[in-house]
Amino acid sequence: MFNGWMVAARRQAVQVLLAGAAVVVSGPVQSHGATVGALQVEHPYAVPTVVGQTEGAVYFRAIRNTGPAADRLIAAETPVAQTVRLQGDESPSKAIALPARSVRVLRHEQGAPLLLQGLQRPLLEGERFVLTLHFEHAGTREVVVWVQQPREPKPSGHAH
Template structure:
């Protein structure tokens, strides 16, 4: 047995691991649909008895050359999901429902807690608790639909914004 023959199983295993790593998603909690990267979907815990919750993303990145648009979402965890934007009205933060959220080409649209865009989970089936996971299906104009796993977690700066 030559030295090379003894290493063939090891080389095959290394190639298999390299192929598996190349197929693995870019981030541990990123999802892709078409040219869009849905970066770290998360929801914030709700107090007991809460009927509404909110889901967010670190960002939605459009890596394509054409604009796209988030048209809607749904989840088995809620009766419906609405697209919202938080805007300051004087000294009061107000939420307004949107028909869609624009995703310009080669741009990143943040959807974090504390203001800006978010997904309102209306009429929750049960409160959201730290560590839970829920499914959320997003519908895009160009990219189509994609179901993602949403982690329920308390952000470090949770006191900034609470639904």
Template sequence: MIKALTSLLLVFAINGLGFNAQAHGFKAGDLTINHPYATPSLKGSKTGAAYIRSIKNNGKQADQLISARTTVAESVELHQMQMDGDVMKMRPVSAIDLPANAELRMMHGTPDGYHLMLMNLKQPLKDGDRFQLWLQFKNSGERQVMVYVQTPKSGTPAHHH
């Protein structure tokens, strides 16, 4: 009885922590897409950034993320952060490689990392919002995911153009 009550209280406690504590994952072929999220957009900005905590390729064949789309922005660009001398620069890329049996992290603040740039936002992204994002993979096809808008743990908004 006490064990069952403790388990029930633990479930309520975890659910009461809010969406930041709730992992959400999606499958696309051999790929596991964990916790897609975006950061709130800056006031007056027409761009936003979306990230994915990890994309794990559980297969024996490499794959690529080749495009993305959403209804909250006119277009989505794949971007990579790279050091150019002592300056961090953001560059569009045509695809993001997903090697076989490997995991890629696309997280806010990751140096030399990738993210999805949301171009010409149709409305500001606010903490707590959710939106649909369609990811197109070369081998695993298209997968629709739910993106949660959340302020990064550091409390600072994401970089924007």
């Protein structure tokens, strides 16, 4: 009797652990991104385009620089467009500064940080495509860009 109870308890514990693991594994699928060196690229996304539209844009929920040194996004490329133009801090085609220990929010309501020029085809909602990012110090990293209708940011104000 005691052995039967122990087997049942172990089986239930394993099921709970597996269920917990499934939740942990499914988390990154919803919140995608990549890490390169001290940089964390969070949720790269593009807005759908229509037939005949030759330009699109890529945005990021954020790029976090957790390191002690500044870095810069200096170039990008993707097979879905002829060129990717950085909309840098000073003027177009300049690098995007990533100060040390900082978070750069690069969402759609702030303008396009990366302009896709010469789209090969429309960007359709639900699609994904590869974008290669080149950082001055951290190096090169491919990310997967999700094509989606952007959500409006949640209000950050709260009462105290």
